[in-house]
Amino acid sequence: xxxxxxxxxxxxxxxxxxxxxxxxxxxxxxxxxxxxxxxxxxxxxxxxxxxxxxxxxxxxxxxxxxxxxxxxxxxxxxxxxxxxxxxxxxxxxxxxxxxxxxxxxxxxxxxxxxxxxxxxxxxxxxxxxxxxxxxxxxxxxxxxxxxxxxxxxxxxxxxxxxxxxxxxxxxxxxxxxxxxxxxxxxxxxxxxxxxxxxxxxxxxxxxxxxxxxxxxxxxxxxxxxxxxxxxxxxxxxxxxxxxxxxxxxxxxxxxxxxxxx
Amino acid sequence: xxxxxxxxxxxxxxxxxxxxxxxxxxxxxxxxxxxxxxxxxxxxxxxxxxxxxxxxxxxxxxxxxxxxxxxxxxxxxxxxxxxxxxxxxxxxxxxxxxxxxxxxxxxxxxxxxxxxxxxxxxxxxxxxxxxxxxxxxxxxxxxxxxxxxxxxxxxxxxxxxxxxxxxxxxxxxxxxxxxxxxxxxxxxxxxxxxxxxxxxxxxxxxxxxxxxxxxxxxxxxxxxxxxxxxxxxxxxxxxxxxxxxxxxxxxxxxxxxxxxxxxxxxxxxxxxxxxxxxxxxxxxxxxxxxxxxxxxxxxxxxxxxxxxxxxxxxxxxxxxxxxxxxxxxxxxxxxxxxxxxxxxxxxxxxxxxxxxxxxxxxxxxxxxxxxxxxxxxxxxxxxxxxxxxxxxxxxxx
Numbered sequence: 001x002x003x004x005x006x007x008x009x010x011x012x013x014x015x016x017x018x019x020x021x022x023x024x025x026x027x028x029x030x031x032x033x034x035x036x037x038x039x040x041x042x043x044x045x046x047x048x049x050x051x052x053x054x055x056x057x058x059x060x061x062x063x064x065x066x067x068x069x070x071x072x073x074x075x076x077x078x079x080x081x082x083x084x085x086x087x088x089x090x091x092x093x094x095x096x097x098x099x100x101x102x103x104x105x106x107x108x109x110x111x112x113x114x115x116x117x118x119x120x121x122x123x124x125x126x127x128x129x130x131x132x133x134x135x136x137x138x139x140x141x142x143x144x145x146x147x148x149x150x151x152x153x154x155x156x157x158x159x160x161x162x163x164x165x166x167x168x169x170x171x172x173x174x175x176x177x178x179x180x181x182x183x184x185x186x187x188x189x190x191x192x193x194x195x196x197x198x199x200x201x202x203x204x205x206x207x208x209x210x211x212x213x214x215x216x217x218x219x220x221x222x223x224x225x226x227x228x229x230x231x232x233x234x235x236x237x238x239x240x241x242x243x244x245x246x247x248x249x250x251x252x253x254x255x256x257x258x259x260x261x
Numbered sequence: 262x263x264x265x266x267x268x269x270x271x272x273x274x275x276x277x278x279x280x281x282x283x284x285x286x287x288x289x290x291x292x293x294x295x296x297x298x299x300x301x302x303x304x305x306x307x308x309x310x311x312x313x314x315x316x317x318x319x320x321x322x323x324x325x326x327x328x329x330x331x332x333x334x335x336x337x338x339x340x341x342x343x344x345x346x347x348x349x350x351x352x353x354x355x356x357x358x359x360x361x362x363x364x365x366x367x368x369x370x371x372x373x374x375x376x377x378x379x380x381x382x383x384x385x386x387x388x389x390x391x392x393x394x395x396x397x398x399x400x401x402x403x404x405x406x407x408x409x410x411x412x413x414x415x416x417x418x419x420x421x422x423x424x425x426x427x428x429x430x431x432x433x434x435x436x437x438x439x440x441x442x443x444x445x446x447x448x449x450x451x452x453x454x455x456x457x458x459x460x461x462x463x464x465x466x467x468x469x470x471x472x473x474x475x476x477x478x479x480x481x482x483x484x485x486x487x488x489x490x491x492x493x494x495x496x497x498x499x500x501x502x503x504x505x506x507x508x509x510x511x512x513x514x515x516x517x518x519x520x521x522x523x524x525x526x527x528x529x530x531x532x533x534x535x536x537x538x539x540x541x542x543x544x545x546x547x548x549x550x551x552x553x554x555x556x557x558x559x560x561x562x563x564x565x566x567x568x569x570x571x572x573x574x575x576x577x578x579x580x581x582x583x584x585x586x587x588x589x590x591x592x593x594x595x596x597x598x599x600x601x602x603x604x605x606x607x608x609x610x611x612x613x614x615x616x617x618x619x620x621x622x623x624x625x626x627x628x629x630x631x632x633x634x635x636x637x638x639x640x641x642x643x644x645x646x647x648x649x650x651x652x653x654x655x656x657x658x
Contacts, residue, residue: 054559055427055559056560058283058436058440058546058547059283059443061440072559079557102281103544103558105558106542106543106544108558129544131280153283153284155284155285157446157447177285181443181444
């Protein structure tokens with residue numbers, strides 16, 4: 001059983017909702033990646049979505065764009081990231097999925113990237129600009145070969161048959177974008193609830209995590225009534241803003257997660 | 262025999278194209294994929310499009326035999342005068358097409374990106390004509406260097422939003438427009454100005470611009486008795502005027518297709534936009550194409566004196582023309598383009614846009630066999646570039 005499956009199994013048994021927190025590799029400092037991840041794990045994150053910075057992140061709002069720009073200025077690259085992650089499984093046990101955009105992964109070499117990710121102990125991959133057709137034709141077998149989960153996004157505008165298709169192609173979990181938007185926007189949560197409860201009505205094979213606009217305990221509790229958990233990104237990046245050094249990062253992470261859990 | 266150049270059902274030209282978009286954009290892009298051809302082929306659409314191209318834009322644009330330029334180069338040179346279109350460039354052909362299409366899709370709000378401002382002006386113009394809300398994203402750097410076009414867009418009633426991320430030019434304006442579309446999925450149509458973006462944009466924009474080569478064929482026949490030129494030349498940033506100029510010659514193997522990219526301060530100067538020389542296969546703005554990028558896959562900031570060519574990618578059609586060898590790709594530096602602009606102005610009394618000046622510069626780089634019939638797309642007029650031209654005036658006196 002994969003790390004992600006184990007997590008959702010355990011959470012279900014304990015009737016607990018999964019908290020997935022997004023952080024940007026190489027942010028706030030080039031070498032803070034592991035400090036941030038450790039702080040997240042020790043303060044209650046059940047899953048970590050580790051963002052690989054990209055020059056043109058189309059799906060991201062300003063906060064995550066900024067963190068990516070800082071990380072790139074700091075010198076973050078995929079090679080540097082894999083170096084940083086070489087022994088991370090000695091310190092971190094929660095599942096970790098890498099999130100990024102197609103272009104840097106293609107330049108690294110898709111198979112080479114998957115091989116390396118699996119070697120260091122990464123559990124899955126989110127590439128929002130990889131469409132299902134190309135995924136099926138070119139990439140799904142590579143992910144299987146390295147036993148990496150691949151997570152697709154669905155939105156309130158995704159048609160039922162396409163939700164079923166994206167769920168079938170996904171493994172690990174399905175990422176429900178709370179409304180059609182870039183990351184970090186405030187939401188009308190009554191609309192989000194309607195959508196999530198509709199989603200609950202489908203016979204999905206994967207657990208569902210909701211993301212985009214989740215920022216505190218109120219929005220976490222409200223949305224996870226209908227899902228297996230939620231993803232927080234921009235709000236945490238904002239809380240991390242400008243912190244330097246392990247102690248400051250840990251303190252900022254702790255006080256942020258205290259407002260969520 | 263050479264492979265036929267055409268888009269396949271999944272939106273690919275050879276290995277380039279596709280729709281690499283986040284799921285948030287899928288419903289809009291899928292709707293376009295499903296409906297663009299049937300809308301474009303609908304008689305009422307055709308009627309309105311043709312009417313506007315004729316009476317509003319002033320088409321057909323003349324095909325002009327430039328006699329003094331021809332004498333200088335030593336072969337027959339015809340200029341396809343897209344600069345004489347309403348709003349001053351070829352961009353209006355596509356803007357009209359897409360806005361009419363957006364209306365038929367029930368969209369009320371139009372967004373666009375712009376580099377030199379020509380596409381922004383064209384879109385703002387058609388939105389004024391149709392009474393639609395218009396928002397144009399433009400890089401902060403470009404807003405400064407293309408001030409006259411910013412003023413025009415504002416007078417036309419468009420809202421111009423500066424793109425402040427990255428290099429603050431066309432690439433970043435495109436990112437911002439795409440993000441706007443993600444955040445406004447139901448009421449908005451995104452009028453992309455070039456043959457870039459997810460399928461069906463590259464094909465849709467090429468079709469709207471194909472009027473350029475459609476006219477060239479019958480105009481040339483009228484003038485010379487020959488329907489086919491020996492060479493067609495156009496500048497390429499994203500590549501919309503080149504796509505329109507090449508379109509009806511793509512599968513005419515005797516016609517040499519020549520694209521001229523912007524080499525900025527020199528191809529290998531680190532300040533260039535010569536994508537096919539400097540780029541590698543990658544994904545940018547929703548399609549797989551050739552992209553200028555670092556070995557780590559970060560898109561690099563290009564440079565060209567011409568805001569319309571200052572783009573680190575190229576449409577997937579052009580990537581395919583390059584990779585398959587069907588197209589010949591040249592480049593012109595900022596200085597070469599300036600020289601060509603002053604040369605045309607003094608020989609023919611036509612001030613070209615800086616973008617088109619790159620295409621003109623290509624003339625000096627090709628050995629034309631005797632009897633060649635060369636058509637160059639003069640994609641736009643130089644009014645918007647007068648500040649830049651005045652700065653360099655002394656070099657050409």
